[in-house]
Amino acid sequence: MADIAKLAGVSTSTVSRALAGNPSIPQTLRDQITELARTHGYVINQSARSLRLQKTHTIGLIVPLGHERDQLISDPFFLEMIGRLADEITGRGYEVLLNKVVAPRADWLRRIVQSHRSDGLLIIGQSDQHDALNALADTYRPLVVWGGDLPERRYCTVGSDNIAGARLATQHMIAQGRRRIAFLGPPGAPEVELRREGYLQALNEAGLSPSPELCAPAHFTVESVEPSVRALIDSGAEFDGVLAASDVIAVTAINTLNAAGRSVPTEVSVVGFDDISLARYSAPPLTTVRQDLAKGASAMVDLLFRRISGAPTESVFMPPELVVRGTSIPEA
Amino acid sequence: MADIAKLAGVSTSTVSRALAGNPSIPQTLRDQITELARTHGYVINQSARSLRLQKTHTIGLIVPLGHERDQLISDPFFLEMIGRLADEITGRGYEVLLNKVVAPRADWLRRIVQSHRSDGLLIIGQSDQHDALNALADTYRPLVVWGGDLPERRYCTVGSDNIAGARLATQHMIAQGRRRIAFLGPPGAPEVELRREGYLQALNEAGLSPSPELCAPAHFTVESVEPSVRALIDSGAEFDGVLAASDVIAVTAINTLNAAGRSVPTEVSVVGFDDISLARYSAPPLTTVRQDLAKGASAMVDLLFRRISGAPTESVFMPPELVVRGTSIPEA
């Protein structure tokens, strides 16, 4: 910046003000300095700017992987969410700092906050960090989390009404004549637990008693689903419907069922959760509970910027929508 | 840091050195200071550190969208690539700065470099920025690009052998008895042009003359593919095979063909390109040219760090592999 100042015959203060569009610098001088900077390839050093202003113009995008130790890429849902959030953030002229936290230590959130690398944090999924998030939220405002509506939650959250979604899906299968419906999902994940609860509610309301042996602990990865489903089949437990905690689980379950000679949807109905793009293209197209990620991402970023500017915010839980396709209608 | 220094009864220099693990500070003192920092929740301010060291410990991930003005999320291929690159980078303890550049201005690359926000740049796709990349590469070393092997390329590149991949796919369809094979892909995109070239080569080698009317300008978005395919069908041009420039194009084309009463693969074979996860689950499963993204991402990050450390590097073009599934075997 000193070079540009010398070239323009002014001080660095004037260059700084001119580049910032400060109206106390005459328009002609501003244009002249901007042009000089352009031709000499000068661009403001963001490290110095961040240090001085205590603002980074950056939003941290965090994917905590407490339950799932494997790679980030495993779940198309995360990727789609990341893409949409990145779109929203860059659309507002901010940068995106992507952060995958694999094995959260006790103070991981504080460390990220205090490294001062971002002006706000978006966290995709609560993982097993509900308490850590609560603790952070008490002292750190610019924080929005994607996840479920857990009890005693004190952080700002955006998500779907997981209970309602799972109820919709289960009621749909019951309406199709299914009576013994299994639930496939990783134990412990907060959103999955809510979905399980919705599933149980729907069963109870229909006067069906849930069988414990029909809750299989399928994890989010393709590799872990297949053995779970196979174990369920081999256990001899009868079932004519499957509610999967995610579309990836659903699709893998369908493949496993087909391989075992159980046809979908003739013998077994399958319903997923998320409505990722995969769902539309699978064979047959997957019936699933749609989460509107575009709206969710937009809401998250909106809330975050509101919190950064100090405005009050409220959590958002969107009503899910059942998308009936081909894996849940036996007579079709 | 001054607070920690006061608490420890030493100067900030000593704290800095202790936290950096400098051996000139006695081990006991180092442990003591580290513990003090931990209990008081002190973390080094990265802005200040970056400014002083002229290093950000961050890799910039850039998705230039010159041809495609729409959202980043449109292409699952990009997302999968981003996920894998992020894994590789965070695995090395670096941060990821995600950057979507929608309408590249003349000096966009220089601006990114000179803002000093990252220690190196990974660019996903050449878009229409071949010349800009060449210009940048002449003066800026830490740069690796995913893309095709374009003539007069001076920047370090990782990608597939697009010509060979398209040849494989085309030869496969010819071997299945297909004679009039269409090519679906956006004009202008460098990698697509290479695939088109491979397609033409295979046709020529088989003694088939390519028909210009069978090259349809389908863009990467779902919305643009359907009208293109419909126009191709309505034009009355006969075809019994389709090579699509991406899996998304292929899957959309299949849907459009089915809707028009043309069955796949009985009447028309379809082969895609990329082998994204969608391909395995579509109905029927998609025959496609596989690009090993895991290997590609690993190679890109590897090369980038080599370049950052000043080591010599060479571009990598991986041999593609044809994955035959259900959309290309008529008799099946």
Added chain:
DNA sequence: TCCATCTTCGCAATCGATTGCGAAGACACC
């Protein structure tokens, strides 16, 4: 010409961590 008022712009401090240089202290040995 002189003073009041407004515009324009520079000095210098600041953000927080890093590090070369050299000083102070510890220790041993003569």
Added chain:
DNA sequence: GGTGTCTTCGCAATCGATTGCGAAGATGGA
């Protein structure tokens, strides 16, 4: 006690942009 050697650690400058305060210059009116 004096001197040489090694260890330990602090001073102060540095990275580059920003900004409050106040001074210099411009303008106008009496």
